[in-house]
Amino acid sequence: MRFTYFLPGWIVVLGIGVVIGITVYVYLRIERPLPPRYRLLLILLRIAAASILLGCLLAPVVIEKKDITPPMHLSILVDTSRSMQLVDVPMSEMLISRISQVNQLLFNVPEQFLQTLQDRFEVHLYPFDTQLQQSVMLSQEGDSSTPHLEAEGTLTNIGGAIREAIAAWKGQQTAGIVLFTDGAHNSGQFPLGMITALEVPIYPIGVGSVEPPKDIQIQRVDYTPIAYTNHESIIRVSVMQTGYAGKTAQLSLREVESKKIVDTAMLTFNTYQEIDSVDASTKQVIELKLTPQSEGSFQYSVTLPTLDGELTEENNHKTFSMKVVKAKLNVFYLEGRPRWDYTFLKRTLERDPDIEATCAILSHKGGKPLPVGSVLDRLDGYYPQATPASETPRFPETLAELSQYDVLILGDVGVEHLTKTQQRAIVDFVETQGRPVIFLPSRNMLGVNGLGNTELASLLPIDIPRNGCRVEDAEFTVQLTRSGAFHPMLQLDDAQVAQTGQTAGLDISNLSFWRNMPALPRSFSGFRLRGGATALMENGKGMPILILQRTGLGKSLIIAAEGFWNWDFGVTTYRDTRYRTIYPRFWAQVIRWMATNTTDKNLYLTTDASTYAIGGTVKVTAYLYSETYQPQAGATVQIEVVPPNGGPFQLQMAVEQEPSVANTGTSVPRAESREPKATNADMSNLYTAQFALLQKGQYRIRATGRSGNLKLGEDHIDIHAHPQLAELENPQLNEDLLKQLARQTGGAYFTMADAESVPENIANVQNPIFVDAERELWTHPFILIAVLGFLGTEWFLRKRIGLT
Numbered sequence: 001m002r003f004t005y006f007l008p009g010w011i012v013v014l015g016i017g018v019v020i021g022i023t024v025y026v027y028l029r030i031e032r033p034l035p036p037r038y039r040l041l042l043i044l045l046r047i048a049a050a051s052i053l054l055g056c057l058l059a060p061v062v063i064e065k066k067d068i069t070p071p072m073h074l075s076i077l078v079d080t081s082r083s084m085q086l087v088d089v090p091m092s093e094m095l096i097s098r099i100s101q102v103n104q105l106l107f108n109v110p111e112q113f114l115q116t117l118q119d120r121f122e123v124h125l126y127p128f129d130t131q132l133q134q135s136v137m138l139s140q141e142g143d144s145s146t147p148h149l150e151a152e153g154t155l156t157n158i159g160g161a162i163r164e165a166i167a168a169w170k171g172q173q174t175a176g177i178v179l180f181t182d183g184a185h186n187s188g189q190f191p192l193g194m195i196t197a198l199e200v201p202i203y204p205i206g207v208g209s210v211e212p213p214k215d216i217q218i219q220r221v222d223y224t225p226i227a228y229t230n231h232e233s234i235i236r237v238s239v240m241q242t243g244y245a246g247k248t249a250q251l252s253l254r255e256v257e258s259k260k261i262v263d264t265a266m267l268t269f270n271t272y273q274e275i276d277s278v279d280a281s282t283k284q285v286i287e288l289k290l291t292p293q294s295e296g297s298f299q300y301s302v303t304l305p306t307l308d309g310e311l312t313e314e315n316n317h318k319t320f321s322m323k324v325v326k327a328k329l330n331v332f333y334l335e336g337r338p339r340w341d342y343t344f345l346k347r348t349l350e351r352d353p354d355i356e357a358t359c360a361i362l363s364h365k366g367g368k369p370l371p372v373g374s375v376l377d378r379l380d381g382y383y384p385q386a387t388p389a390s391e392t393p394r395f396p397e398t399l400a401e402l403s404q405y406d407v408l409i410l411g412d413v414g415v416e417h418l419t420k421t422q423q424r425a426i427v428d429f430v431e432t433q434g435r436p437v438i439f440l441p442s443r444n445m446l447g448v449n450g451l452g453n454t455e456l457a458s459l460l461p462i463d464i465p466r467n468g469c470r471v472e473d474a475e476f477t478v479q480l481t482r483s484g485a486f487h488p489m490l491q492l493d494d495a496q497v498a499q500t501g502q503t504a505g506l507d508i509s510n511l512s513f514w515r516n517m518p519a520l521p522r523s524f525s526g527f528r529l530r531g532g533a534t535a536l537m538e539n540g541k542g543m544p545i546l547i548l549q550r551t552g553l554g555k556s557l558i559i560a561a562e563g564f565w566n567w568d569f570g571v572t573t574y575r576d577t578r579y580r581t582i583y584p585r586f587w588a589q590v591i592r593w594m595a596t597n598t599t600d601k602n603l604y605l606t607t608d609a610s611t612y613a614i615g616g617t618v619k620v621t622a623y624l625y626s627e628t629y630q631p632q633a634g635a636t637v638q639i640e641v642v643p644p645n646g647g648p649f650q651l652q653m654a655v656e657q658e659p660s661v662a663n664t665g666t667s668v669p670r671a672e673s674r675e676p677k678a679t680n681a682d683m684s685n686l687y688t689a690q691f692a693l694l695q696k697g698q699y700r701i702r703a704t705g706r707s708g709n710l711k712l713g714e715d716h717i718d719i720h721a722h723p724q725l726a727e728l729e730n731p732q733l734n735e736d737l738l739k740q741l742a743r744q745t746g747g748a749y750f751t752m753a754d755a756e757s758v759p760e761n762i763a764n765v766q767n768p769i770f771v772d773a774e775r776e777l778w779t780h781p782f783i784l785i786a787v788l789g790f791l792g793t794e795w796f797l798r799k800r801i802g803l804t
Contacts, residue, residue: 004059049790056778066773074121079181082727084151088209099151116759128161129153154724157187176201182208183734201747204738212732214243217315228327256299292324319720321610335411344565399425412442423455431552436594439558461533461549470526475519476539484536518570521563602713613724644697653687693721
């Protein structure tokens with residue numbers, strides 16, 4: 001005991017002495033004779049009452065030890081992913097799912113499982129799938145409402161759920177975690193070491209059977225995303241099965257839109273005796289064949305039938321997309337004289353497996369006569385390109401002969417190299433038949449006697465002055481224009497969207513590739529771009545180098561520079577080996593793009609994938625530009641999505657600004673606005689939108705670009721949504737993982753059959769916490785009773801002896 005108001009001892013003694021003195025003095029001065037025992041008793045009663053009141057003025061308190069040990073927390077985690085919907089064994093002559101078993105154990109009153117735990121611990125119940133969900137409100141005594149858990153999650157993240165549950169009660173005393181799950185962790189590598197380091201015991205309760213259910217599934221489809229017309233492509237399908245050894249089924253490949261069957265294969269599922277290991281016995285690879293007949297983007301599906309007793313049919317099919325292009329492009333390359341550009345390009349074309357190249361060097365068709373009897377004379381001016389020399393290819397004389405080729409490349413030829421008939425055939429080849437021509441000029445083509453004085457002048461994207469173009473013999477590094485930075489021909493990294501042949505936006509890494517390319521030694525200037533021509537590349541002085549133009553139904557491209565062969569030879573010393581493939585890649589992309597997409601569109605639509613899982617998010621990207629590949633100011637893009645079922649819905653695309661094309665050497669982050677605005681559209685022609693996939697099947701996405709009431713262009717694309725099947729790939733109980741988890745964390749593993757013994761096996765080890773607590777004595781009722789008792793007794797005695 002101690003006093004709240006501390007006074008020196010002499011003051012306390014003095015106070016008591018004063019009380020005693022006054023009391024004795026008062027009773028000794030009473031004149032009426034009193035028996036000594038009464039007088040002494042009255043004095044003692046008065047002194048006792050006064051002493052108690054005097055002690056109360058000092059506020060005495062008693063120090064006690066108070067137990068403030070908090071309750072032990074216990075978290076119960078319940079796996080609510082889709083694998084918990086599975087039915088393993090009959091219970092009480094009824095089929096019951098895994099999640100129903102858990103609900104029955106937790107919430108059925110006769111089980112008393114949850115109530116037993118609540119009597120000992122502060123219990124918190126959390127469902128989880130990909131992450132920990134909000135705590136479930138548990139019923140209190142007398143509450144008739146009963147919680148119920150549903151298993152709808154698409155993935156299982158056991159490790160993440162455990163970490164989140166421990167973090168929720170960090171700093172509190174935790175008895176452990178009771179974990180109801182089938183152990184099907186499929187969200188990355190299981191973080192066993194990290195969970196062990198948290199030093200919280202885990203008590204897993206395995207739900208389900210360790211035996212895999214009967215099921216067949218198409219695990220994966222291996223294919224080449226680019227196929228060629230009239231060429232056979234092999235589609236390899238990996239099939240896994242459990243419980244159907246010796247059974248047969250037909251695997252079908254069909255085109256989604258037309259539903260036409262392309263190929264089938266009968267397979268007999270392996271038996272254990274046919275292979276060395278049980279794991280290998282369940283997997284087979286079947287080859288299907290596909291020979292597309294036309295160009296375009298197509299979706300195909302591989303399908304297996306549903307067998308009796310199968311777990312699910314949702315993993316019996318897979319959908320994939322394939323782009324079909326022309327098999328081999330026939331290219332004729334005519335050069336006007338031997339030079340390094342011809343040597344390197346000829347070698348590149350001949351090495352490309354997708355190009356059938358015919359190359360020829362023609363000295364001239366007229367002008368100075370050739371030496372009689374010389375090789376050139378015998379070959380009509382052609383340099384020998386074959387053995388024997390008589391088989392040296394020659395340029396076609398008629399349009400019919402020229403029409404056998406898909407792309408025409410004209411090197412440094414002039415007015416003397418081609419006859420009028422050949423010139424007319426080339427013009428019709430481009431303007432009428434819609435074929436492309438690529439010009440690789442030098443002094444002859446762009447000089448006074450160049451193509452400016454021929455019928456081919458109409459095909460050129462430039463106007464050659466009368467006195468010819470100026471020659472700039474100075475090294476320079478090419479720079480992409482803004483149009484060139486977006487153009488698919490000039491994408492040197494792997495980030496471009498291959499689905500439509502268009503880029504998804506300006507890529508900084510692509511710009512860095514071009515900035516680091518070897519310098520070119522010569523360029524040409526003094527010409528003027530024709531109307532509709534687009535400069536895709538410039539030299540350091542802003543003069544166009546690579547120029548593209550629509551010509552009739554075809555396209556023409558001119559490279560107003562020389563020395564491109566240095567992009568092949570000059571990168572051999574680069575440490576980055578990727579540069580060694582840029583020269584052939586550049587020409588492959590140029591030739592392939594020039595030979596395809598002959599119908600230009602102002603709006604190109606792409607997605608970040610062609611197939612998605614249900615619940616996934618689709619990012620749609622639209623690229624809107626003018627005929628000269630310039631951004632459309634003040635334009636908007638409207639998206640209409642047609643789902644497999646139900647009506648279409650609209651999306652407004654947001655403008656995504658692009659970084660500067662300037663040679664800064666640093667990347668500039670993109671910024672996305674809420675709504676398309678004219679000010680942003682002046683800076684970018686990239687539009688984006690997102691939406692979630694909630695249904696299974698094919699979605700068609702249509703995009704329409706507008707500027708006010710004017711329609712600028714439209715495009716569409718199809719994507720496919722399939723069920724999320726990760727939960728069904730390994731649906732059996734993973735006892736090994738759960739036992740290891742319990743052993744490493746100091747817990748214990750239980751099956752559903754012995755789950756009722758879990759409460760008694762959870763240790764309730766607490767560290768008691770005590771604090772000093774003060775209890776005031778002067779406010780105790782006993783003090784008042786004692787004072788009243790002493791004073792009342794004194795009054796009663798005084799009354800009895802006649803003093804009052």
